[in-house]
Amino acid sequence: MASRNRQSMIQWMQTPGIIPNCPPGLEYLTQINQLLVCQRFDLLEVLGCFATSKKYEVMNNQGHRIYYAEERSNCFLRYLCGPSRPFTMTIYDNVGRDVITMHRTLRSSCCWRNCYVQKLLSLDEEIVLGKISKKWAGFMRELFTNADKFGIQFPLDLDVKIKALMLGASFLIDYMYFEHWP
Template sequence: MQTPGTIPNCPPGLEYLTQINQLLVCQRFDLLEVLGCFATSKKYEVMNNQGHRIYYAEERSNCFLRYLCGPSRRFTMTIYDNVGRDVITMHRTLRSSCCWRNCYVQKLKVEAPPGEKIGYVYQYFHPFSPKFKIKNENKEDVMKIRGPCMLSSCLKDLDFNLLSLDEEIVLGKISKKWAGFMRELFTNADKFGIQFPLNLDVKIKALMLGASFLIVRTTCTLNTGHKFCQLSAKLNNFH
């Protein structure tokens, strides 16, 4: 997609998001992970619903932590536009991926452009369903995200609904696609979609994009099917 013109009150680089109501995020396939179980930094392409790339994303994380902490690791995700300009930066601290402990909730800070906070994504405690709050730059709640019951979501697509603060209105969703047993067994490559109203505030759209990386990289690893696939892959490489 070509770069849109400047839009008032819109962070530079987010002009794309004013024109769309859907995003598709695909992780780039990495042969090293498949052949040698080598934990590499993740790279993604962010596309519109017509398959045109509008952004690409790259993780920066410590190699040692990728092995030691897995999906719970600390990372910085930088999103670039098609001319190579970094337009969004996401920072996640080292936290446990377990939502059973209230003190180990997930937290993501989103900046657009890098260095200017536009908001946060916080996980909050629930014994069965992953739940998150989207906060503005002043840490005021603006929307919520509610996921499926993790006890009944094995081996299928996972939908996380974007809700109003009273949880009465569904405004959009983040969907993690189940790729099939064999692909999930031999690779961690993810594909997920994001839907939101066309007239939603562009900063909230950017925060939803950040929330999708947080959700897919952490909460989805609690899924029984995903854990089984990861274990099977490790045993396969061991033998």
């Protein structure tokens, strides 16, 4: 019942019209210059150290949902490999249509670098094309959950394919640097 009430309270960004030469579902990205990616809190992970598949809400700067993302992975591999596990992340629009699908293979955990801000620079490294940064979620949430928040900023006129690439990169950054093994 609580989840049904939550679903009815969610405001989706208004669906833009058809935009020439824009891949279907990415029309939303033509109208924004930043995204907020919020991992859904999962009580099962906190209470029982149960590794669940990750779910995310992608919102604009006004708090309207643009996309919903969901991990598909093997339960056994979530335990065995933790954040290094292989997975498929599917990003859906407001009508449930697959907009972006990304696949991640099994990753080696040899890299211990911890970068909080990732920048996408132009070839001459003079122009910042975008920035992905982790947002502080609060002491208790950071201590007891893996429910992270990321801000993504880019120029309004940046190609939507690059914006989509940055959205996908935010999920990988979360798994690589901020997911903790139960």
